[in-house]
Amino acid sequence: MGKLDGKVAAITGGTRSIGRGMADAFLAEGAVVVVNGRSDEKGRRCLDEMGAGDNAVFCKGDASVQADVEGMVDFAVEHYGQLDICCLNSGGVENTAPVAMMTDEEWRLEMDWNLNQVFWGMRRALQHMMPRETGRIIVTSSVEGKLGKPGIPGYTAAKHAVNGLVKSAAHEVGTMGITVNAILPGLTETDTLREKGPGSAEAMGLESYDALVELFTQGSAIKRPNRVSEVAAVAVLLASAAGRNITGALFPVDGGTMPY
Amino acid sequence: MGQLEGRVACVTGGTRGVGRAAAEAFVREGARVVVNGRDADKGARAVDEMGGGDNVHFIAGDMSRREDCDALVQGTVDHFGRIDILHANAGGAVSPGPVAAMSDDAMADTLAWNFWHTFWTMRAALGHMIPQESGRILATSSVEGKRGTPGLANYVAAKHAINGLVQTAAAEVGTLGITVNAVCPGAMETDAMTNDAPAAAEAMGMTYEDLKAMFSEASAIKRLTEVEDVAEVLVLLASDAGAGITGSLISIDGGTSPY
Numbered sequence: 001m002g003k004l005d006g007k008v009a010a011i012t013g014g015t016r017s018i019g020r021g022m023a024d025a026f027l028a029e030g031a032v033v034v035v036n037g038r039s040d041e042k043g044r045r046c047l048d049e050m051g052a053g054d055n056a057v058f059c060k061g062d063a064s065v066q067a068d069v070e071g072m073v074d075f076a077v078e079h080y081g082q083l084d085i086c087c088l089n090s091g092g093v094e095n096t097a098p099v100a101m102m103t104d105e106e107w108r109l110e111m112d113w114n115l116n117q118v119f120w121g122m123r124r125a126l127q128h129m130m131p132r133e134t135g136r137i138i139v140t141s142s143v144e145g146k147l148g149k150p151g152i153p154g155y156t157a158a159k160h161a162v163n164g165l166v167k168s169a170a171h172e173v174g175t176m177g178i179t180v181n182a183i184l185p186g187l188t189e190t191d192t193l194r195e196k197g198p199g200s201a202e203a204m205g206l207e208s209y210d211a212l213v214e215l216f217t218q219g220s221a222i223k224r225p226n227r228v229s230e231v232a233a234v235a236v237l238l239a240s241a242a243g244r245n246i247t248g249a250l251f252p253v254d255g256g257t258m259p260y
Numbered sequence: 261m262g263q264l265e266g267r268v269a270c271v272t273g274g275t276r277g278v279g280r281a282a283a284e285a286f287v288r289e290g291a292r293v294v295v296n297g298r299d300a301d302k303g304a305r306a307v308d309e310m311g312g313g314d315n316v317h318f319i320a321g322d323m324s325r326r327e328d329c330d331a332l333v334q335g336t337v338d339h340f341g342r343i344d345i346l347h348a349n350a351g352g353a354v355s356p357g358p359v360a361a362m363s364d365d366a367m368a369d370t371l372a373w374n375f376w377h378t379f380w381t382m383r384a385a386l387g388h389m390i391p392q393e394s395g396r397i398l399a400t401s402s403v404e405g406k407r408g409t410p411g412l413a414n415y416v417a418a419k420h421a422i423n424g425l426v427q428t429a430a431a432e433v434g435t436l437g438i439t440v441n442a443v444c445p446g447a448m449e450t451d452a453m454t455n456d457a458p459a460a461a462e463a464m465g466m467t468y469e470d471l472k473a474m475f476s477e478a479s480a481i482k483r484l485t486e487v488e489d490v491a492e493v494l495v496l497l498a499s500d501a502g503a504g505i506t507g508s509l510i511s512i513d514g515g516t517s518p519y
Contacts, residue, residue, distance in 0.1 A: 174480025221434025226504040233501035242492035248515030256430045256507030
C-alpha cells in the first residue's frame, strides 16, 4: 500500500536529475506519472529505465514554452483522467552572466524557464484541481530563492519570485484541499551536474569539478552536496495525505545553507 | 522494514500531544523509544496505550529542571544502550499575558521549560552523538518561533531562541553525521493548548473560541494543524532521507508563517 496509490503526477523536467528522482519515488509509492522533457531520446531512455509500463508516460515539451507547459497538464488529464500532483521542476540557465553583461535574450529565457513555467503550469493545474477540491502543487525552487550568488542574477531573481508566487497561491486555494509548496534544494549531485559540472567549472575558472562542488557547498553545514533521494523524499511527503496541512512552505533541503 | 529500524529515540513531553504522536510514529517505523513526562501514572498509561511492549520505556522528569534533562538522556542510553534521535518537544506557556503585565517567573519558567530544556537535552545528547558520528536532534518549535503574537511574549521569545540554537548547533555538527532541525507547527488543539490557551485568551480579552479562530484565520487552510502532520515530518527528518536537511525551521502551519 503506497502513500500515493491512485494519484496522477506530472513533472516538468522529469526524465533526469531531481525530477526523475521525484518520478521514481512517486512510482514507488503507487502513483502514475507523466514525465516531461525536451528530448524524445531521453524520454524513451527514462521510460525504459523506470520499467513502469502503463504507469509512466513521456510528454515531450520545452518547459520554457507556454503551450508546452500547459500542454503537459492537459495531457496528464487526458491520458490518466485527472491530475493530483503537479511538479513544476524544470529550470536552469543557458548562458548566464553578471547583471552588467546579461543579454535580454538570456534574461527572457531564464524568466520563461524558471518563473513563467511555474505560473503557466500552476494556473492550468489549479483550474483542473479547484473543481475537484484536491491537489498538490510542488515547485522546485532553490537556495537561490532566498540567497543571491554572483553570476546567476536571472536564476536568483526567478527563484525568489517563484517563492512569492507559491505563498500567494497557497492562500488562494488553502480551503480547497489544495496545497502549494516549494522545495529549496542546495547544490544537488544530479546526473546533469556530473555531466555538465566539469565544463561549468572550467568556464568559472575553477581547476576541477570538485572545486566547483566545494564552492557551492562551503556555505552549508554538511559541506557536501545534497542527494536527489533527499529532495524526492520531501516531495513524497508534500504529495501524500500527511502533507495536507503544509502549504505556502519553502521547504529547505540544503544541508543548513539558508539563514531562514 | 521501517525507516527507523534499530534507532533509539528519546521524546521529551512524549505522553501527550505532538510528542506522543511522534513517539508512536517512531515506534511504527521500527525505533525503540523513551517517552518522558512529569507524571508517572500518565507515563504508565501512555506506554500501555502505545502497545509497543519492550520497545517503549517511560522516564519521569520535569523538563524545566536541568538535572531531569541530563538524567533523561543518560537514562535513555542506560536503558536502550544508545541515543540516535532526541526530540526536544516539551514546552508550553506558563502564565501567558501581555509584556507589560508579565512576571519574571512567567518569563523565566517558560524559558526554562522550552528553551533551556532544549539546550540541556541537546547538549547531553550531542555528548553521545558526536563520538558515534551520527544522530538526529529535533526540536518542537512553533509558528511563534517565526512571528510574534500578542499575549504570548514568553512563549514567542523561547521559541525564537530555540530556532537560533538549532541553526547554530546544526552548523557546528554538520560534518559529523548529525542533523539539528526544528519543526514549527501552527496552533494545534492538544492538551497543552486546551490547558494554556484559555488563560492567554482571557489575558487578550477574548474567548478560547475567538483565540482558535484567530489562529486558523491567519492560515491559508483556515483550520488548525494536527499532531499527526507534525509526526510525519519528524519521521522524515529522523530517517536516512533526512540526512541532507539540517538547520531548518520546517513550517507545518497551513501557510501561516511569513517565511
